Amino acid sequence: MKKLFWIKNYIKNFRLSRNLLLEVLTDSFLIFAALKISFYFSVVSVSRIFSSNYSIENYLWFYILSFVIIFLIAIPINFNSNKPIYFSSLNIYVFAFRNFLTLLTVFLFGSILNLNQPSIDTYLTFWFLLTIFFSIYRVLVRDFLINFKNLSKKKLSRIAIFGAGDAGSQLCRSIKNSGEYEIVCFFDDNHLLEGKRIYGVKILSSNKIEKMKREFDKVFLAIPSLNLRAKRDVLNKLQDIGVSVFQVPTIEEIITGKNQILDLKPISISDLLGRKSVKPYFNLYGKGVDNQNVCVIGAGGSIGGELCFQIAALNPNKLLLIDNSEPSLYSINSELRKLNKKKIIIKTYLGDAKDENFLQQIFKEENIEVIFHAAAYKHVPLVEENPVIGVYNNVFSTISIAKAAIEADVKKVLLISTDKAVRPSNVMGASKRLSELVFKSFYQNSSKFILKENGNKSRTIFTMVRFGNVLGSSGSVVPLFLKQISEGGPITLTDNNMYRYFMSIQEAAQLVIQSIALASGGEVFILDMGKPVKILFLAEQMIKFSGLTIKNKQNPNGDIEIITIGSRPGEKLSEELLIKGEFVKTDHPLIYREDVDNKIPKDFSGLLNSLEESIKRNNKISTLKYLSKLVPEWDSKL
Secondary structure (H helix, E strand, O other), rough: OOHHHHHHHHHHEEEEHHHHHHHHHHHHHHHHHHHHHHHHHHHOOOOHHHHHHHHHHHHHHHHHHHHHHHHHHHHHHHHHHHHHHOOOOHHHHHHHHHHHHHHHHHHHHHOOOOOOOOHHHHHHHHHHHHHHHHHHHHHHHHHHHHHHHHHHOOEEEEEEOOOOHHHHHHHHHHHHHHHHHEEEEEEEHHHHHHHEOOOEEEEEEEHHHHHHHHHOOEEEEEOOOOOOHHHHHHHHHOOOOOOOEOOOOOHHHHHHOOOOOOOOEEEHHHHHHHOOOOOOOHHHOOOOOOOOEEEEEEEHHHHHHHHHHHHOOOOOOOOEEEEEHHHHHHHHHHHHHHHHHOOOOOEEEOOOOOHHHHHHHHHOOOOOEOOOOOOOOOOHHHHHHOOOHHHHHHHHHHHHHHHHHHHHOEEEEEEEEEEEEOOOOOOOHHHHHHHHHHHHHHHHHHOHHHHHHOOOEEEEEEEEEEEOEOOOOOOOHHHHHHHHHHHHOEEHHHHOOHHHEEEEHHHHHHHHHHHHHHHHHOOOEEEOOOOOOOOHHHHHHHHEOOOOOOOOOOOOOOOOOEEEEEOOOOOOOOOOOOOOOOOEOOOOOOOOEEOOOOOOOOOOOHHHHHHHHHHHHHHHHHHHHHHHHHHHOOOOOO
């Protein structure tokens, strides 16, 4: 093994030495040629170059010293940072400055030692020629290497760049250097640029995309400064051409160094849906968690994990993560510790959110002040098939968290709810609606179990946030559609007329954190989800922007078919966010409050006890019966 390693290093070092020797020999020739021509142009006639005044012997020191300085200073720098394939106009300025310093050193050396000096015009000519020779040589080598790399590869993927501005120019140069793609053309909305070229690539009007679509396989969108509306206009032009569309990082990502110009990524679902996000209100965003001891329960889930990332950046005093999934908790904890630049205290607890004693001990020992309750089973079909454990997990984890929070004098507890809790049509939605009512009951102080053990009433504020589907979460249709597209289809829809609300996971977490700063107790905050999106439209857009075509009667040779399989048990065609009443504005334009006063029935506590007994007996019929009594708007269809 050691012998193989030695041989491998020997070959590598041999290649480096060979390249170094070739570079030294080439540059030596260029230096000699520049010197010779400089002397030639510095005399009146060709014959004078061989006169005694201009013989090599008289200026031997000049030759030797120029070689020594360039090789000892300039060439090693060139090898380390300026490989020919990455040569650019900036290197010409580097060469010019480097050569100027070299000749200045030679001139000062000759003046101090009173050596026979060439004329000033010889110095100037030598500096100019040396810079030009070095630059031209490297341009030729760069172009040869790039073209040779492209010719030596198999057939490259052909791409078109949309956007002939600075980002498009940088992208074109990076692609040419990498040799990964064949650039067919640029497209741009600016008709004044039509016919011009960037690095030899022609710019065409964006109106010619449809005509040229057979000439390329992918489109790279290279306008990082586009706002959402402008991007939607561009995407509308691209959506029917049947090629994959990728985009360069945003200007902010490029400036901060998070991504480079060649870090291309597919068009995001947020871009397809065209939802405009509102930047956080910083008087609300950090107010609820700044310098607080914060606990996220269900930290390993989609929303819980995103909450952890954002809270960690908002200067909490301490952040606790609780989850019953070991892999999920380990994963989120590892990622948080990598990004923990503020060195906040992060602790993880593996345990069950239904265990009140477990929670109470943690809340007291860690002096928890703010809790985000994101622990729930949320997959409608799975909870529909396993209603007893679904109700037990979603409802009684909420009760345990509330009780433990009261005993530990936690300031605020926020329950993350769902639009499926509004007039629920499935067990999952009904369980989340009941969880809302549980929090309401604690707020209204109408059940005996909301009193602390010492008989004092709790000062804990209970609040709720209700919103729709989160893009990219495990319960969203987006990951399912992406998986089905990658497998060649078909995409399965339950109904062609199904609508859903969608929001990015980052925006949802931001609004949840801002909601807790607005909480005074007992309210249900509703996030503005925009307009509902037709799931069929979403599926069609995802197929098109994957570079594929829809297979249907009009296009029987298409790539991906969309089929309807029928609604699943408990599934509604459209979701709602408001139970009754109306939306009431808050201090944030995307956060509303539900204007309804839910009266908790007097026998609420007794019904909960009966529900718990049914769950302990694993009695499905009895569990659903009591769930229906507790959530009258839900029909269990028993």
